[in-house]
Amino acid sequence: GYTALHQAIRRDNRLAIVARLLDHGGDPEVVAHGRSALARAAGDGRGDVLRLCLERGSRLTLRGADRLMAACALDD
Secondary structure: OOOHHHHHHHOOOOHHHHHHHHHOOOOOOOEEOOEEHHHHHHHOOOHHHHHHHHHOOOOOOOOHHHHHHHHHHOOO
């Protein structure tokens, strides 16, 4: 039930792989198993992934603990 983008983040793949998935239509805001790929990246401290998604037009519409973890990952 996870998207390829979710899997790449779950498995801590390199940023280049995440970028390639985004290049080919990966949507970081799709929810699978209750969390978006953005929320997963925030929870895993993947500021690099969050920055990449923001640069490509994603919105960080995270709430609660996911929002806090995203702020920490982005040094915000």
